[in-house]
Amino acid sequence: MNSLIDEADFDDYERHLRAFNRGELDPHRFVGIRLNLGVYAQRQEGMCMVRAKLPGGRLSPHQLRGFASAVRRYSGTDSVHITTRQDIQFHYIPLEKTARLQRHLGAYGIATREAGGNTVRNITGCPLSGACPAERVDINPYIDRVASHFVRHPLTAALPRKIKFSFSGCESDCANGLVHDLGVIATQKNGHPGFRLLVGGGLGGRPKEAIVALPFVHEAELIPAIEAVLSVHDKYSDRKRKMRSRIKFLVDRFGEALFREKIEKEFERTLGAYTPANSTLTRWRNPEADSIRFKPQLRAPSSQHQKNLNTLPVTVPNGQLTVRQLQCIARLMQVEGLTEIRTTQDQNITFFHVPKDRLGAVSIALEAMGLALPRSGDRVVSCPGTATCPLGITASRRIAPRLNGGTGDLTVRINGCQNGCANAAISDIGLYGKGRRHHGRLVPSYGLQLGGNGSEGGGIGINGPDIPAIRVPTAVKLLHDSYQDNRQVDETFSDWVRREGRQYFDGLLAHLTQVGSTELVFLTRDHGDSTLFKVESQGVGECAGATAPPAEKLLLDARYEGELAIAFEAKNKQADAGECLSNQLLFSGRALLELVDSNRDVSGFRELIPALNEHYGVQQEAIARLIKISAELSSFGESLDELQLPQLIEKVSDWSDWAAEQIMAVHDQPAPAAVSAAAQH
Numbered sequence: 001m002n003s004l005i006d007e008a009d010f011d012d013y014e015r016h017l018r019a020f021n022r023g024e025l026d027p028h029r030f031v032g033i034r035l036n037l038g039v040y041a042q043r044q045e046g047m048c049m050v051r052a053k054l055p056g057g058r059l060s061p062h063q064l065r066g067f068a069s070a071v072r073r074y075s076g077t078d079s080v081h082i083t084t085r086q087d088i089q090f091h092y093i094p095l096e097k098t099a100r101l102q103r104h105l106g107a108y109g110i111a112t113r114e115a116g117g118n119t120v121r122n123i124t125g126c127p128l129s130g131a132c133p134a135e136r137v138d139i140n141p142y143i144d145r146v147a148s149h150f151v152r153h154p155l156t157a158a159l160p161r162k163i164k165f166s167f168s169g170c171e172s173d174c175a176n177g178l179v180h181d182l183g184v185i186a187t188q189k190n191g192h193p194g195f196r197l198l199v200g201g202g203l204g205g206r207p208k209e210a211i212v213a214l215p216f217v218h219e220a221e222l223i224p225a226i227e228a229v230l231s232v233h234d235k236y237s238d239r240k241r242k243m244r245s246r247i248k249f250l251v252d253r254f255g256e257a258l259f260r261e262k263i264e265k266e267f268e269r270t271l272g273a274y275t276p277a278n279s280t281l282t283r284w285r286n287p288e289a290d291s292i293r294f295k296p297q298l299r300a301p302s303s304q305h306q307k308n309l310n311t312l313p314v315t316v317p318n319g320q321l322t323v324r325q326l327q328c329i330a331r332l333m334q335v336e337g338l339t340e341i342r343t344t345q346d347q348n349i350t351f352f353h354v355p356k357d358r359l360g361a362v363s364i365a366l367e368a369m370g371l372a373l374p375r376s377g378d379r380v381v382s383c384p385g386t387a388t389c390p391l392g393i394t395a396s397r398r399i400a401p402r403l404n405g406g407t408g409d410l411t412v413r414i415n416g417c418q419n420g421c422a423n424a425a426i427s428d429i430g431l432y433g434k435g436r437r438h439h440g441r442l443v444p445s446y447g448l449q450l451g452g453n454g455s456e457g458g459g460i461g462i463n464g465p466d467i468p469a470i471r472v473p474t475a476v477k478l479l480h481d482s483y484q485d486n487r488q489v490d491e492t493f494s495d496w497v498r499r500e501g502r503q504y505f506d507g508l509l510a511h512l513t514q515v516g517s518t519e520l521v522f523l524t525r526d527h528g529d530s531t532l533f534k535v536e537s538q539g540v541g542e543c544a545g546a547t548a549p550p551a552e553k554l555l556l557d558a559r560y561e562g563e564l565a566i567a568f569e570a571k572n573k574q575a576d577a578g579e580c581l582s583n584q585l586l587f588s589g590r591a592l593l594e595l596v597d598s599n600r601d602v603s604g605f606r607e608l609i610p611a612l613n614e615h616y617g618v619q620q621e622a623i624a625r626l627i628k629i630s631a632e633l634s635s636f637g638e639s640l641d642e643l644q645l646p647q648l649i650e651k652v653s654d655w656s657d658w659a660a661e662q663i664m665a666v667h668d669q670p671a672p673a674a675v676s677a678a679a680q681h
Contacts, residue, residue: 003148004053004111013037014099021096029667032546036157038115039098040542042091043390047076048098050090052105053115055147056125056140056167057086057343061330064341066108068326074101080326082319082347084381084423085122085164087115091388113151117546118158120150120230123165126174127344131304131311131352134287135169136186137193141282142222143167149223154559155230158548160237161245163230164202170287176345176454177201178209179426181247182229185456186284189216193284198456199229199263200251203420207460208248211256213263220276227274228267236262239547272576273567298350299374299409301359310359312351314366315374318382318400319347328369336362345423346411347381348374377404381423385416385433386526391543392416393535394433394444394469398528402473405429406480410493414446419543425461426454428493429476435535436466438515444469444526444533450479450505451497462497464505468523471512482508551594551663558587558656565649574640581652582633585626588659592616595663605630622658629655 016033019025034040038051052067067080067088076092083089093101102112115122123143130138146165150156156163166175168185177183183198194216201210217225229247236254238245251259285305298313321329329341329349336358342350354362363373380403383389385396396416403412405428413427417434424430430449435442448464467475487496497505515523526533548556565580582605589608593600596615602608609630612623629651636644 002109002111003144004055004113004151005106005109006113006152007106009037009113010099010103010106013102017095017099028546029549031542032117032548034098035117035542035546036114036119037102038112039093039095040116041390042388043386043392044092044388046095047091047388048093048095049388050093050098050101051083051112051115052088052090053111053113053122053147054086054088054343055123056129056143058140059088059341059343059349060109060339061333063108063110064326064330064333066105066110067321068323068330070101070104070108071323071326073104079320079322081384082316082321082343082349084345084347084383084421086124086343086345087122088321088343091384114156116542118160118162118548120147120153120156120159121162121164123147123167124175124180124345125167126169127298127342127350128174128302128304128311129167129169131302131306131309132169132174133303133305134172135285135305136188136287137169137284138282139167139169139175139184139186142184145281146223146226150226150230154556154563155227155234157556158553159230159234160239161242161247162543163233163247165226171196171456173456176423176426178456178458179203179207179423179454179460180210181233182226183210183456184222184226187216188284192218193280194218195222195225197225197229200248200259202246202248203423203425204246205418205420206248207420207425208251209460210248211251211259213260214267219280221271221274223276224270224274225267227270228263231266231270232259232262242547269576272573273564273571275567275570298344298346298348301354301373304353306353308356309353310356312354312359312362313344313374314349314351314371315378316348316371317378318397321349322370325369325371328365332362332365346379376409377406379405379409379411380414381412381427382414383416383421385414389416391419392433393435394446395526395528396422396431396433398526399469399472402527403476406477406484408480408484408493410480410483412476418447421543423454424452425449426452426458427461428452429479430461431472433469434466435533436468438523439517439520441520441524442533442535443515443520443523446472448475448505448509451494453494458494461494462502464502465509465513467509467512468515469526470523475509475512478508478512479505549594549667551591552667554587554591554594555656555660555663558584558591558659561587562649562653562656565652569645569649572642574642574645575637577645577649578633578636578640581648582630584652584656585629585633588656589626591663592659595666622655625651625655 020030040049074097075090081089125139125143129140163181165182166177166180168175173185177198179201185196187196197214198210199213202208233247302311340352380400382396382400386392387397394416396414405412410428412429413422413424415422415424415432418432424432431446436445445466445468447466449461450464452461524532561580561584565577568577600611
């Protein structure tokens with residue numbers, strides 16, 4: 001049973017899809033609805049990318065069969081794509097088939113809920129969690145608990161922008177918390193298990209390294225600590241400018257000290273409402289001293305901390321798994337008695353709990369499927385680029401097979417634009433697509449980012465020069481060979497890059513950056529393309545999510561306050577509960593005013609009630625109930641009568657539900673433009 005799946009989601013989506021197809025639903029509203037179930041528009045008209053949500057990247061044989069059968073029935077391709085967030089994506093799904101695909105995946109225990117939109121996205125984890133000799137704890141139970149807690153959560157259903165989590169099982173931070181909105185790292189303090197929280201990292205056009213927001217929270221405090229971070233993001237991030245609404249911009253806006261203060265203040269509130277479990281979620285370990293800072297590379301079979309068991313990494317070329325491979329892997333796992341594989345942030349897969357005497361047989365079976373153990377130089381990762389993404393500028397997927405990390409086994413990551421889906425900024429050699437003009441002609445090119453490392457203690461790569469796309473394979477080989485020839489003993493690529501500095505690389509690659517007018521005939525075509533390069537607008541990319549209507553956002557705020565009130569009641573914190581109930585009523589009333597575009601400043605019941613009378617005068621019964629409840633809340637604030645509180649919670653909830661019904665009845669109606677378009681057809 002997958003706790004992220006709810007059959008009601010499928011019914012709701014199917015209903016909205018039918019309404020959209022009939023022209024009875026505002027198209028902008030439908031975008032938010034489908035994104036919330038991982039359905040994205042491709043650059044090909046009428047086609048969708050659908051993303052499954054796999055916390056920690058874990059997959060069972062049953063789910064593999066589900067992916068295989070779904071591809072056969074619904075996709076225009078014969079494969080699925082592993083992402084750098086350990087998700088799996090379908091491409092070329094006709095919009096009209098997306099509802100049936102959702103139900104099909106749900107039947108196999110595969111969730112898509114909140115794999116897109118301005119929500120908590122898929123939570124990534126250490127590649128060897130549960131097996132790594134250096135881990136303090138198997139992080140997967142915590143990933144599951146957090147994923148389940150925040151799915152359909154009123155606080156996270158309409159955030160200013162998406163938020164990405166990573167969970168690492170020790171201080172090595174193999175899940176790259178340094179470049180996540182929130183990185184959770186298992187640690188200990190005075191012998192007590194807990195977590196360090198990194199906040200405010202991110203990639204994209206303005207990559208930023210996270211700061212330590214909470215140095216240590218006890219294991220039992222993890223959920224309220226995360227909720228505090230989300231609440232600060234929800235309250236303060238810029239909802240009007242999407243390109244500046246990620247949490248990393250809050251750190252810049254407030255400064256590190258004030259940002260931490262706001263996190264700590266919110267943490268005090270969420271911790272007061274939360275009731276932790278009585279025991280630890282799973283067993284913590286005390287790894288040997290020489291295991292600390294262990295860096296698994298997933299490049300060869302590796303001993304687990306469980307006796308006689310091993311992990312087995314497998315390279316998946318271009319991150320593409322075909323129907324046949326999905327079926328064969330599932331069959332192999334069943335035959336070998338293996339229960340889990342895991343997708344990785346390198347777009348590969350790893351087998352777990354393989355007995356040592358079965359490593360050879362499993363490897364041979366994988367080779368028969370067209371899969372193999374990693375080979376030096378194959379650490380190449382790419383996003384889809386112009387193949388399917390509306391924001392793609394260059395053909396990143398086509399150039400990927402032409403690149404190689406060489407005998408130095410360097411990581412090479414290629415983005416088709418600056419958005420960072422392939423994590424170029426934390427690669428040895430990172431590339432992101434752009435268009436550059438030379439002699440008045442547009443040349444497909446890649447910007448370089450060199451020496452990046454996303455783990456705590458690492459850093460964002462330094463910028464290098466821009467290289468025409470056709471010359472990129474030459475540039476990658478030259479960088480590799482220069483490193484091999486000039487590095488010091490045991491010097492990593494990242495350290496070598498920083499020792500040499502930007503000026504060195506400008507000189508090293510200067511002959512590749514210069515473009516003569518007679519060379520344009522060779523350089524104005526992208527890899528695999530016979531036509532002249534141009535940057536085509538394919539509409540608005542949907543990775544930024546859709547903005548929730550203001551009234552619906554206020555309803556979510558009201559619901560969150562209502563849930564906090566119940567939590568405070570359970571802990572006999574009457575004053576806190578009463579404050580939350582007042583907030584719940586105010587948010588619900590303000591939502592009604594948003595519906596009629598009221599611009600009145602409403603900060604309390606004194607302003608709210610006259611405003612509602614002005615716009616909802618025919619609803620005198622409801623307004624009278626509101627006046628009575630607000631008076632009772634005022635009286636309760638003085639008496640804090642615990643016997644009165646349950647009745648108040650029920651009354652406030654009923655009134656908020658009434659307000660929500662009024663709002664949703666209007667929002668489910670078609671927009672005037674949608675009605676007009678439907679009438680014309």
